[in-house]
Amino acid sequence: MINYHQQQTRRQLFGQSALGLGTVALGSLLTSNSQADRSNPSGYAGLQDLPHFAPKAKRVIYLFQNGAPSHVDLFDYKPTLKKHHGEQIPDEISGGKRFSTMTGGQKERPVLSEITNFAQHGECGAWVSDFTPKIAGIADDLCFIKSMHTDAVNHAPAITFFLTGSEMPGRPSMGAWMTYGLGQGSKNLPSFVVMTSRDKEASCGQIFYDFYWGSGFLPSRFQGVKFRGQGDPVLYLSNPQGMSREIRRGILDDLAKLNEINFAEMGDPETQTRISQYEMAYQMQMSVPELTDFSNEPKHILDRYGPDVHRAGSFAYNCLMARRLAERDVPFIQLMHAGWDQHRNLNTQLKVQCIDTDAPSAALVRDLKERGLLDDTLVIWGGEFGRTPFLQGKIENTSTWGRDHHPYAFTIWMAGGGIQPGVSYGSSDDFGFNVVENPVSVHDLQATILHLLGINHERLTYKFQGRNFRLTDVFGEVVKPILT
Template identity: 60%
Template sequence: MDPIQLNQARVTRRQLFGKTATGLGIAALSSLIKNDALAGNSNAPAIPGYPTSTPHAKRVIYLWQGGGPSHVDLFDPKPLLQKMAMQDLPESIRGTTRLSTMTSGNKAWPIIPALKPFRKNGKSGIEISDMLPHTAAIADDLCLIRSMNTEAVNHAPGVTFFLTGSQIPGRPSLGAWTTYGLGSESEDLPAFVVMTSSDRQKSCGQLFFDYYWGSGFLPSRYQGVRFRSTGDPVPYLTNPNGVSQAARRSLLDDIRSINQAHLADYGDPEIDTRISQYEMAYRMQTSVPDLLDLSDEPQHILDLYGPDVLEKGSFANNCLMARRLIERGTRFVQLMHAGWDQHNNLHTQLAIQCKDTDQPSAALVTDLKQRGLLDDTLVIWGGEFGRTPFGQGDPTNPKGRDHFGKAFSLWMAGGGVKAGHVHGATDDFAWNITQDPVHVHDHQATILHLLGIDHTKLTYRYQGRQFRLTDVHGHVVKGILA
């Protein structure tokens, strides 16, 4: 019997009130005691019996594009917008669609057509904008969804909704749910790693909040570990001056003994988290320098990711690191890139943003494919919503596009999705979905399904109810499954 199980059998009155006062509660504790991961085995699935079905994907790389990439300019060609340039978007199309306060009171709705032409690509003939030539080159590997939709109209609620299943902060993130259900494949690196970047001019970036990769009410061992772009990737990874590796090991052993005694007496799973994270940090002192050493990467691979690949903190560098992480057993890698919020600089910044992200994104898919890793690695590219087909600002000379969540696009590759496939469709104005809508919860349910998890069964009891990533919603999008 492990310390937590033993503790359940003998809880003193003081311990009972202590647990209840800290919000953990007996109910929450009882839902954790059968968790294998809490016994210190970081490689074991967190829940016995998971995955519940044969997984198509073993791991996920989420290329998050913060700010709302314009589907109208990049992924959803609409020739009628060109013919109706600068005319008002018809009221019959707009209807009562909820918009942000920046444009909801507009008296003019001047249509802006796509900035660059769209072309058919590959054998599949998927139409993608000339602004994304590298992505277009891998069209036959992509599953492009043109019918995404969300209720969110602003950034933080939109990102939170996509990554946690709720617009209100506090729920576990997608990566946390994944590692809670499946555990880790690595002893020496975190199961869930996050890296951030932004457009090179930092002209329209969004803030990245910790709860985008947090564990919410799950034990904190499942939260994402953020790798920094400057200094040590993880704080305090290197030993202080004058402290040898042997001295560090001896110190950790003593701390572990104290924490294990506390765990045996109190049974708080967060103490076990503390023990395991100290041990992980120690092992990362060796594994992380090896991860960051790119001397073993052939020049043609570096060239594949583009000129920024050796610049720490760039999206290109993070994409290469994502591949190296999943090779070493990391389960979930989340790259958070800001810069797609073009309210008043669409005609200049969209091209810059595409230049920063297009080649590295396509390179990652190509690199995984040629290494035989794409089949069981799910790559996702997308943001919290799309952009309006009408312009924002001076109606005679609009400079940008507003947020738009009623219909937008994202793409997926590998990991059991159809390659060279377009799912869903919108009307001639990219405003209303006309075929196969995919809601945020459907997207989340499908990701878990591809990982071999039934989204209705991966639950956690908290404050008297069973919670899940998809709340009480969501259906697997069978039309995109290979």
């Protein structure tokens, strides 16, 4: 330790001189904002005043459908579309609206009928497409929000908006905010886990940017940990040849002491991140192999998720992993499945996407319910916007039917965690074009999610560049009618 202090580098000298009292202030701020257990560096107990009130949900599973599922083909039944199929959509409905460059200059906007068949399901009588029969089978457990709307018309900004509260990258993601506020749920697994997947044909898939689960200006210890879809979910789970677990434990303990000295002198929160991540990596060497071992899962459970459940990296596999993570008290689980961007192949690709996602999504909800976990687990299913009720292209080209991005009205569904089951909230007009009843914005949804976790969205803030930031920016109202 004496040698450590004597061997001060030029960079350290300038860094300490420049920071001065600011370093002390930052260290004080970090101490006052957290209840970190120094005897267990991987542990983080969250902010002292949280939760603000009794939560109804302990964890969130967000099934994010990248590319935007077509609401009028899946969950928002509009007979008017079939009645006016091929006709120009009325100007009073679509006039003056902004779309992507793919239809922004398109003069003809013919109404495109739904390409699926709808029927009512459950005691609630929810209208659900025949492309999603398994989701239809759990309709009485779901809350369909049919009045979602957003500001963005392109994928990356729209996804970023949903997951971070801003269309521009750089803000903390929802899972990072939750982990920062409420702390770590599991000592052996990350508090924020992300898994990604694509459709079987690997077509029209969106890019998975790291900032979708990033920590933004929060310390990086709060960013999501992405599990890989091939090989080991996490790299370097095994010790190098010749290194025992006992030797690794000793190295980590010594490294933690050195990092604690560095943190005490410099006050850099990323030093604490290194301490916690080294410790978490050590714990995951034991927890992850057990997590990914499906050998004890009953056959009827595996069959429920579908045949792809055995293919690592598939949406079905990730959904079962999500249930197993929920059982192990991981607070925020974010699954992202790409392939819904159906501009020219709606009549072929939509069914592929539904085959990939329908059974696993429903199986996850049923699985959680049977294990008594759904009551305090909030499940969210939806994309970044919907698809246009009019056709992109010409009605005669039946082999290339598709729909453009549609931010003005679309549908998501939620289940468990304090959400009323078997209800539909809000509505769009007869064409599924504009919201006409109980509009729900992206910030309203975020405020509602935080509320269910026991967080007042206006009070969960972080000061950065002289301003107190929050997930919902300066907007957002809790959607109280959908709460139990």
